[in-house]
Amino acid sequence: xxxxxxxxxxxxxxxxxxxxxxxxxxxxxxxxxxRLINFAHGDIFMMATFFAYYAIALFSLPWGLAFFAAIxxxxxxxxxxxxxxxxxxxxxxxxxxxxxxxxxxxxxENLAIVVFGGRPKPFFSPEFFGQTxxxxxxxxxxxxxxxxxxxxxxxxxxTYIIYRTKTGLAMRAISKDFDTAKLMGIxxxxxxxxxxxxxxxxxxxxAILWALRYxxxxxxxxxxxxxxxxTAAIIGGIGSIKGAMLGGFLLGLITIMIVxxxxxxxxxxxxxxxxxxIFVLLYKPEGLFGEE
Amino acid sequence: MxxxxxxxLLNIILILIVAIFINIAQKRFDPxxxxxxxxxxxxxxxxxxxxxxxxxxGQFSLGHAGFMAIGAFVSALLYMSPELKEMNxxxxxxxxxxxxxxxxxxxxVIAGGIIAALVGFLVGAPCLRLKGDYLAIVTxxxxxxxxxxxxxxxxxxxxxxxxxxxPAFTNLWWSWGGAIFTIFFISNLxxxxxxxxxxxxxxDEAAAxxxxxxxxxxxxxxxxxxAFFAGIGGALLGSLVMTIDPxxxxxxxxxxxxxxxxxxxxxxxxxxxxxxxxxxxxxxxxRVFESPMNFFGTKLPAIPGMRMLVFSIILMVVILFFKRGLxxxxxxxxxxxxxxxxxxxxxIKEGS
Amino acid sequence: MSVLKSxxxxxxxxxxxxxSNFCLTVEEGELVGLxxxxxxxxxxxxxxxxxxxxPTNGKIYLYEQDITKKRVDQITxxxxxxxxxxxxxxxxxxxxxxxxxxxxxxxKSSFFQAVFHTPRYTKEDKQIREEAKQLLSxxxxxxxxxxxxxxxxxxxxxxxxxxxxxxxxxxxLLLDEPAAGMNPQETKDLxxxxxxxxxxxxxTIVLIEHDMKVVMGICKRIxxxxxxxxxxxxxxxxxxxxPEVIKAYLGAEANYx
Numbered sequence: 001x002x003x004x005x006x007x008x009x010x011x012x013x014x015x016x017x018x019x020x021x022x023x024x025x026x027x028x029x030x031x032x033x034x035r036l037i038n039f040a041h042g043d044i045f046m047m048a049t050f051f052a053y054y055a056i057a058l059f060s061l062p063w064g065l066a067f068f069a070a071i072x073x074x075x076x077x078x079x080x081x082x083x084x085x086x087x088x089x090x091x092x093x094x095x096x097x098x099x100x101x102x103x104x105x106x107x108x109e110n111l112a113i114v115v116f117g118g119r120p121k122p123f124f125s126p127e128f129f130g131q132t133x134x135x136x137x138x139x140x141x142x143x144x145x146x147x148x149x150x151x152x153x154x155x156x157x158x159t160y161i162i163y164r165t166k167t168g169l170a171m172r173a174i175s176k177d178f179d180t181a182k183l184m185g186i187x188x189x190x191x192x193x194x195x196x197x198x199x200x201x202x203x204x205x206x207a208i209l210w211a212l213r214y215x216x217x218x219x220x221x222x223x224x225x226x227x228x229x230x231t232a233a234i235i236g237g238i239g240s241i242k243g244a245m246l247g248g249f250l251l252g253l254i255t256i257m258i259v260x261x262x263x264x265x266x267x268x269x270x271x272x273x274x275x276x277x278i279f280v281l282l283y284k285p286e287g288l289f290g291e292e
Numbered sequence: 293m294x295x296x297x298x299x300x301l302l303n304i305i306l307i308l309i310v311a312i313f314i315n316i317a318q319k320r321f322d323p324x325x326x327x328x329x330x331x332x333x334x335x336x337x338x339x340x341x342x343x344x345x346x347x348x349x350g351q352f353s354l355g356h357a358g359f360m361a362i363g364a365f366v367s368a369l370l371y372m373s374p375e376l377k378e379m380n381x382x383x384x385x386x387x388x389x390x391x392x393x394x395x396x397x398x399x400x401v402i403a404g405g406i407i408a409a410l411v412g413f414l415v416g417a418p419c420l421r422l423k424g425d426y427l428a429i430v431t432x433x434x435x436x437x438x439x440x441x442x443x444x445x446x447x448x449x450x451x452x453x454x455x456x457x458x459p460a461f462t463n464l465w466w467s468w469g470g471a472i473f474t475i476f477f478i479s480n481l482x483x484x485x486x487x488x489x490x491x492x493x494x495x496d497e498a499a500a501x502x503x504x505x506x507x508x509x510x511x512x513x514x515x516x517x518x519a520f521f522a523g524i525g526g527a528l529l530g531s532l533v534m535t536i537d538p539x540x541x542x543x544x545x546x547x548x549x550x551x552x553x554x555x556x557x558x559x560x561x562x563x564x565x566x567x568x569x570x571x572x573x574x575x576x577x578x579r580v581f582e583s584p585m586n587f588f589g590t591k592l593p594a595i596p597g598m599r600m601l602v603f604s605i606i607l608m609v610v611i612l613f614f615k616r617g618l619x620x621x622x623x624x625x626x627x628x629x630x631x632x633x634x635x636x637x638x639x640i641k642e643g644s
Numbered sequence: 645m646s647v648l649k650s651x652x653x654x655x656x657x658x659x660x661x662x663x664s665n666f667c668l669t670v671e672e673g674e675l676v677g678l679x680x681x682x683x684x685x686x687x688x689x690x691x692x693x694x695x696x697x698x699p700t701n702g703k704i705y706l707y708e709q710d711i712t713k714k715r716v717d718q719i720t721x722x723x724x725x726x727x728x729x730x731x732x733x734x735x736x737x738x739x740x741x742x743x744x745x746x747x748x749x750x751x752k753s754s755f756f757q758a759v760f761h762t763p764r765y766t767k768e769d770k771q772i773r774e775e776a777k778q779l780l781s782x783x784x785x786x787x788x789x790x791x792x793x794x795x796x797x798x799x800x801x802x803x804x805x806x807x808x809x810x811x812x813x814x815x816x817l818l819l820d821e822p823a824a825g826m827n828p829q830e831t832k833d834l835x836x837x838x839x840x841x842x843x844x845x846x847x848t849i850v851l852i853e854h855d856m857k858v859v860m861g862i863c864k865r866i867x868x869x870x871x872x873x874x875x876x877x878x879x880x881x882x883x884x885x886x887p888e889v890i891k892a893y894l895g896a897e898a899n900y901x
Contacts, residue, residue: 505745
């Protein structure tokens with residue numbers, strides 16, 4: 001493979017990795033706090049794209065405002081999902097929460113089919129996202145450059161929140177020791193809602209960037225990136241935000257590289273992700289940075 | 293007469309009644325109704341087998357669709373005629389020996405179940421030591437891997453095109469015969485010492501182990517039996533709808549069975565049977581919403597996907613408000629039914 | 645041949661040594677007590693003996709067979725039964741089902757024979773049920789056969805746990821704080837109960853307890869653990885006056901009057 005093609009793939013890989021990282025953080029934060037895998041996270045991601053789509057299509061908002069609105073709406077959606085499906089089952093046996101998460105995912109997907117229709121819709125792309133730069137024979141789409149920049153921006157905001165604010169401290173405390181945090185007077189429900197809001201917000205950013213890159217949105221679109229991001233979170237160590245970021249980048253690179261080096265096996269690429277996931281869960285479930 | 297013989301006699305009478313009913317139905321009923329009844333039987337098989345794993349043994353598996361797919365494809369490859377195979381595999385020919393084999397339906401279905409059970413063992417052995425969420429993910433992953441592999445093995449499964457024009461062998465005898473056998477097998481298993489061991493694993497694994505229950509053996513046992521019947525169900529489904537493709541056996545399919553099991557009650561065979569039957573009927577009834585209709589003079593537009601939305605709402609309601617499902621984890625048995633009429637009623641009430 | 649021999653059992657969790665060099669030889673028919681302040685490593689020791697934890701160092705012999713690396717259920721099959729510090733019943737199952745689970749490991753019928761109710765299986769099942777009923781009457785729970793185990797009052801749950809452990813037909817019974825939460829009368833009944841089952845089922849018993857009346861009352865020999873180390877071993881009267889033991893419990897050189 002020529003250097004140019006390799007560099008192109010590398011940039012694409014990093015770009016994709018950023019998206020996975022943004023989504024993976026949502027999985028990892030919720031798991032860190034609730035020890036629950038939010039199966040509905042991929043579907044929250046999907047809803048974000050539809051929020052943005054309809055903001056533009058129905059309300060004719062300028063795209064900047066539309067994206068902003070979509071992020072806010074998605075954060076609210078995340079909080080609502082917790083409120084309806086997870087909060088009532090806080091004290092119930094683990095299996096109830098598991099069923100609820102699966103049920104919620106199922107519900108959101110089918111709701112989307114009924115409300116938005118099952119046929120894929122084309123996502124709107126502001127002009128400059130579609131431009132392609134050519135730097136010494138490497139073709140780079142502007143979205144591939146913008147994605148890492150936007151991602152890093154939001155990840156920095158996240159890091160600030162987690163490590164420099166009281167709420168962030170509360171989140172870290174809860175993830176270390178649930179019961180003691182309760183006793184220390186931390187408002188559990190509010191902090192948990194906040195966690196969902198942040199995770200969903202980041203997922204929404206990832207979703208919009210994703211839709212700009214792959215401009216077809218449909219109700220089941222959350223599955224593929226959802227499972228990738230989840231695998232990324234596990235590889236990085238579920239519960240660790242650092243791990244989610246690193247896992248996301250790794251998985252983005254791996255995904256692109258596999259298709260680049262083994263194009264004939266493309267049909268199996270989704271299977272590889274699951275195989276990787278299963279292997280990690282069986283033999284190194286703590287991942288790279290995990291604690292358990 | 294002795295109690296035990298009374299129960300056996302009643303069971304036999306019940307089965308005879310069902311047999312007579314099937315005989316009449318198969319001959320006289322509308323094909324549309326027969327199809328629904330067939331689906332009921334198949335969903336019972338699928339639901340009860342999943343309940344064995346998830347409900348009675350407490351191992352949350354999301355892999356049922358994968359085993360169904362194996363059962364469906366293996367059996368189809370065995371009972372399809374060589375000519376039919378040639379017609380289907382027009383892009384890539386089917387490999388030998390499948391291209392020339394043709395075996396009677398019954399044996400093909402059993403073979404489908406056995407292969408599914410074998411894969412169940414290969415999946416379960418390494419994975420069943422995982423707990424809760426992780427087990428769910430891994431089983432889901434395997435189900436997807438199977439689907440993706442089937443989608444790509446053009447020369448064995450015909451890839452995404454799937455197999456069409458399958459002969460319609462499935463009739464009420466097969467589907468309800470299978471359902472009754474499944475209920476018989478699994479409820480006998482549950483009520484035996486092995487069943488108690490499985491339930492103890494669900495209740496408290498560490499304590500079960502300390503009481504001498506071999507966790508690996510029993511978890512794998514329940515998983516393999518569940519996979520076997522899922523394969524049977526998949527095989528019967530294939531011949532009922534006469535066309536199978538890898539993408540039918542997707543997450544959605546597993547979710548449908550999960551809905552049945554949770555709404556009926558994890559750990560209640562009766563609940564699963566009732567809900568499976570209702571589910572199959574509702575699947576058809578609600579289909580009405582998926583095309584435009586006239587509602588007291590107002591025209592309602594088609595709402596595709598309405599059925600699954602309704603089911604997902606029912607599922608969430610049950611999970612949030614009726615945590616034990618329809619039957620609250622209890623069973624309806626002939627024993628309890630008879631107690632109502634028996635003269636020993638007072639004595640029994642006193643003791644319990 | 646001793647029933648149980650543990651040879652310099654040590655277990656480390658990360659940097660912490662929970663139990664070090666635990667040596668104990670138990671002869672047939674003995675009733676040994678294992679005492680010590682909270683966190684001394686008593687239950688951890690039980691967990692090693694039953695195979696729940698694998699020791700970092702040391703060996704365990706049951707009737708001179710090395711069981712150090714065996715699985716928990718294998719060790720139970722070889723003859724060690726136990727109860728738990730926090731009662732761990734199968735709460736959703738009935739009282740009699742709880743006990744019958746204990747008999748499962750001795751079942752000879754295969755699972756196919758069980759499903760198809762062959763005569764061989766039916767006979768075995770009936771026997772299991774009979775034995776379970778007998779055990780339940782030993783612990784005075786026979787009237788509650790069909791009650792859901794989780795609905796029993798605490799004291800009865802503890803008795804049920806003992807019945808369940810007895811169902812595994814153990815030769816060595818490990819009881820983890822069987823008198824916890826009992827009032828003086830219940831404790832007295834428990835003490836005579838333990839002596840009775842020891843005689844009836846020919847058991848060797850090792851007992852973890854905090855209630856000194858029980859320990860001094862029925863144990864012929866006592867080991868004292870503190871921070872994982874065996875600080876004393878001997879007859880009840882010796883242990884009562886052992887200054888190390890007193891120090892461990894009271895934390896200082898206090899006068900035990």
